Amino acid sequence: MQLNPELSLFIGRFHPLFVHLPIGLLTFALVLQLVQWKRPADRIQGIASLLWLLAALSGGLSVLTGWLLSDGGDYEPTTLRNHKLGGIAVALLSFLVFLSFQGRKKTGVYAGIPFRLLLIVSAVAAMVLTGHWGGSLTHGASYLTEYAPLGKKDTGSQAATVNQVVRSLDSAYLFEDAVVPILQAKCVSCHNAEKKKGDYLLTSHAAILAGGKTGTGVVPGNLATSELYRRISLPKEHKEFMPTDGKTPLSEEQKAILEWWIETGAHQQQRISALAPGPRIKEQLTSFFQLDRESVAGYAAAPADPAAIRKLLEKGFQVNLLTKTAHLLEVKFNGNGNEHPDLGALAGIQDQLVWLQLENCQLKDASLPVLAALPNLYKLNINRNPVTDQGIAALDALKKLEYLNLYGTAITPAALPILEKMPALKKIYLWDTKINPALLDSNALRSPKLIL
């Protein structure tokens, strides 16, 4: 059969349309056969005969289109051969059953029934097997049993997503925790041991690097010559764009992660932290692992002790739960200018406490070292309190602090060098203090993170 390859593929892709016809027809014919066996009637015989003919014809059509389709694909050869032979067998056996009915009509003899029964059973068996092989070719061999309730689970297969395990960016592995899940989600359904489209296997590190028909898959450190990257970064309309056939393309985030993995050397076992991620990719990875949803700056804690929370509530603090699964807490105390909070009670939730607001509550310098012992604070409001530069010095110990509200305090420009040294600080509120904008302009420490 020499057809123009495009036309042959075009026709071939009607295969999925036809294959289901013989399955339905054969099943119905089998049912009729059983009914006939219980209470014989000529009418049923007539219908059954027609059904077998239709099954044979649609089977033949399926074989034809299937043959054309198999030319264009890279299917696992053994399964493909079985599927082909099985398909031919179904069509032929159906036709033979049809013929056996014809013979009976002419001679009026019911002989040959055991023979026909044998033919029917073989046809149905061939259909079941062929269908299964066809399914394995399209969806992969593990498709059927992946979610089976019993039996041993292949944990390495597609169902395993790693996002549930990754708790922080620092401890995650780039290849294992990010690259593999991305490929699993978007690529492996066609590039696996059974299907192996383009002769490219994406199920092991070595195979990913090796590549397939059209070139080396991944060249560590070189995006330009990495076929995998070229294919996923082509314009969507391009013929060679992957994933093909209207399957969901990789998201920008996923692309960026694969890109960064290749650029940093396509290592198999390297922690993300060891590869010195920049702020942009860090953000993307944080979002990929969904660490931004449930935690603050990639931090999650164990649940707090209820007794410690009760104690805080008794002492007039407001406690709010910030996230559902990361167990992080926000604590507020508004003293209305005269009440002073009992800060000692905060130690009980130091693992969970990330936001602390102590406004207008006569907080003095002497209390600040207590706050400095809360290692996970990332947002702190101590505005409208008589704290001074000496007190601020203690906050140096808060390595995660990103936000510090000091408006209405007694601090002076002398505090600026201390604040400047704090590593994570992004925003400082200094309105209504002795630091005024004019002073700041002349100060070499002027920084965008100060807000007056």
Add this chain to the structure above:
Amino acid sequence: MSKQPVHPVHRPLSRREMLGICKCGFGSLAMVSLFGSLLPSCAGVADGKDQLLRELGGGAIPPGFVPKAKNIIFLYMDGGVSQVDSFDPKPRLARENGEDPARKFKMDATQFGDVGKILKSPWEFHRYGESGMEISTLFPHIASCADDLALIRSMVSNFPEHTNANYFLHTGSGLQGRPSMGAWVNYGLGSENSNLPGYVVLDGGLIPPGGLDNFKNGFLPAAYQASLLRAGAEPLANIRPADSLAGIQEEKLAFLRERDGHLLKTLDGADAIEAAISNYELAYKMQSSIPELTEFKTESEATKKLYGLDSSDPNTRNYAAQCLLARRLVERGVRFIELTCPDIGGGADRWDQHSNLKAGHERNAHAVDQPIAGLLKDLKMRGLLDETLVVWSGEFGRTPFAQGTDGRDHNPSAFSMWMAGAGIKGGTIYGATDDYGYRVVDKPVTIHDLHATMLHLMGMDHKQLTFRFGGRDFRLTDVHGNVVKEILA
């Protein structure tokens, strides 16, 4: 026949009582299985989990991710501000001023049908801030905050008429009776302050068309409806205790609580009784918290001036007091605050200028412009803008052609709104209208999208925030809504 008094204990159960008791037993069993999984595996851990959650003021559904905003201030521009005169410049209107709009584009029917000529904006537009956002001279103060605003020029509504458009904007449905967005937020997150309601509407003088149903709880528990406060000497009716001695009032309340408690037991914890008890408690607490809240003595003169409390325009002073009150409510942890417009009178009802656009819009703008800018600046200096979302919007826009000679009719096909503060990328302009500002041509944003975005910033997935009523799960966004990610920081 002697009628012997029967002691409750010895009286046999009536059929109704029997059913009542049983129903609750089954009901609560079902409830545990329904909601057991929803309770956060939080601080509470094993013992007294839900109890502690209640103490933490936790809502029905805890945040799904770390919230950017903790409070929302909704600046409702009653009546519909004209987009082509405020935030959406259209030079073509000036070029074609006075021409027949029907020859320029296909027109929808308008509310009043009195279609006039194309009407250019009486105000000029200038560029402001580093972002170069174009804003008209109607809002010189707000314009000075341009780099804090995320401006959406492609808003659309479903309704061309005030009442339905108001219900739609406030509740996500054009029909009366659905819960307001403030009620949803409090239902989802719970209150942060046990002495104040979580949803407060500041009454500037105009209750929007559609009435108080814009601010109701609908089918959500009654505790989540808005409380209406006025800025002024008596912000709430009967806020001053009627009893001269505090002790007497407390005793009265204790007695009430005891009696209600008994009734509650006999009625198997009826929802209405429980709500009444908590209402009395909250009302009592508010008698001390409200006067403290509305007392501006502690505010500096500079702050009052910033808001425009010293303005010669009484409407500016009115709105300034509302804005300052809004900030004070935010400081006290009130989740959702809506400001309504002042009644400026003199034929300029709301922003609804069907005639006399220039005078009416100018007077309305003068009332709100400086107070809003003051609010944004004050929130920013205090660091509150990092956790407060400020939303400015009307219920729809106005036509680019005149109604009569000098007015503009309703236009739900395009209007502008802006957001500022927590989680918002300042200086952003999103979406666009056609050359006349009549219809949206790029990236339309629906009211549902707005609600989805607001809930998102509060840490909630709008698809997860549901309430089962009348046999199905309801959402603020019904079956619609996409978060407008492009305006998020």
